[in-house]
Amino acid sequence: MSADSSSNSTCPANSMEGELPGGMEGRGTLKLVFTVVSALMVGLVMFSFGCSVEIRKLWSHLRRPWGIAVGLLCQFGLMPLTAYLLAIAFSLKPFQAVAVLIMGCCPGGTISNVLTFWVDGDMDLSVSMTTCSTVAALGMMPLCLYLYTRSWNLTQSLTIPYQSIGITLGSLVVPVAFGVYVNYRWPKQAKVILKVGAIVGGILLLVVAVTGVVLAQGWNTDVTLLIISFIFPLIGHAAGFLLALLAHQSWQRCRTISIETGAQNIQLCVAMLQLSFTAEYLVQLFNFxxxxxxxxxxxxxxxxxxxxxxxxxxxxxRRRQHPDCPEAGYENKPRETSAFLEEDDGAAVTLRPSGPEQQHRVAE
Structure with a gap:
């Protein structure tokens, strides 16, 4: 395995799934437009999601990285193993098996942050996991690929796109850092930016889906690879959720880890495929x-x-059971958000008055 040092392997600052393959006739303009637009949108989305990150909670995740550790175990433990088992179960050809393994060894992508927001997940944990998995990919991708590809006799050498990983990391950390700063200095404005970013993120997901359908038309399709591409994310989501549940994570964290596990960084996968395979294999692998x-x-x-x-x-x-108290049942939400963080945070939640009776007791 080697590192890429050529300039043609450099990808835009865009960790969203959707980097388009080069060399496809008649699609150059679409590729350029999609790359530029998606790069700008991803920067805005990550900046807006950074506006939801609180420094105190982010520091709690980094100081007590139990949730991050579970996420990394899912990302570089469960996903590569799942890829290997799928390759064995479907009796894939060596070059197909390696492509599936590359996908399984990739870190999490920006799509996970968008989905985490819409399922009320832990955004602090989501951003932390995406960042940490991208950093860990510098060492874990070569290690996992070395261990699992020994089952096949490969005629080509695999090239790790370290340059693309670095660009992805920078495009993730810089906008998020600005968003965290905005949330710290101007929390009210940060809420507005977050809502705008959530809408843009939803639009970006639709754009990626539509573009994938358009680009897939007329391609040579391998049914086995299509079946794997369909079930692989589902297995990742389910396995990530179960492992987080076994690790006694909160429901909010289980949802977050599940989303992060099943969402891979397609850009890095495509970059590595371009660097490692010849043209005769690329069309089929890009399709996957x-x-x-x-x-x-x-x-x-x-x-x-x-x-x-x-x-x-x-x-x-809740409204049916408590018609006179529309807000009944919502007092537990802050408790879930702060679960498994610092003990002081949990204490702060339990001391918060949740009704007139509790407020009267506190006043006394």
Whole structure:
């Protein structure tokens, strides 16, 4: 395995799934427009999500990184293992198996931050996990690929896109850092920016999905790879949720880790495929990468829709059971948000008055 040092492997500052393959005839203009627009939108989305991050909670995650550790175990433990088992189960050819393994070894992508917001996940943990997994990918991607690819005799050497990983990391950290600063200095304005970014993120997901469908038309399709691209994200979501649940994480963190596990950085996968395979294999492998990106967007939108439907049902049940108190049942939400953080944070939640009786006791 080697590092890329050529300039043609440099990708834009865009960690959102959707980096388009080069060399496809008749799609150069679409590729350029999509790359520029998505890069700008991703920068805005990450800046806006940074406006939801509180320094105190972010520091709590970094000082007690139990949630981050569980997420990294899912990202570089469960996903590469799942990729290897899928390659064995479907009896893939060596170059196909390696492509699936590359996808499984990639860090989390920006799509996970967008989906986490829409399922009321822990944004501090989500941003921390995406950043840490991108940093860890510098060492974990070569290690995982070395361990799992020994089962096949490869005729080509795999090239790790370190330059693209660095650009992805910079495009993630810089906008988020600005967003955290804005939230610290101007919290009211940060809420408005967050709402705008959430809308832009939703639009970006739709753009990625539509673009993937357009680019996939007329391509040579391998049914086995399409089946794997469909089930792989689902396995990641389910395995991440179960592992987080076994690690006694809160429901909010379980949702976050589940989303982060199933959402891979397609850009890095495509960059590595370009650097490692010849043209005769690239069309089929690009098809797999785009299909994975498309399906993980569709799966994510279905998860968001299911969660929002459950949320509305839960709200209607609360109103039906407590018609005289519309806000009944919401006092537990801050407790979930602060679960597994500092003990002082939890104490602060329990001391918050939640009704007239408690306020009267505090006054006494």
């Amino acid at each position: 990468a785009l299909a994975y990106g498309l399906f993980q967007v569709l799966h994510g939108l279905l998860i968001v829709a299911a969660y929002q439907a459950y949320k509305r049902w839960q709200k209607s049940e």
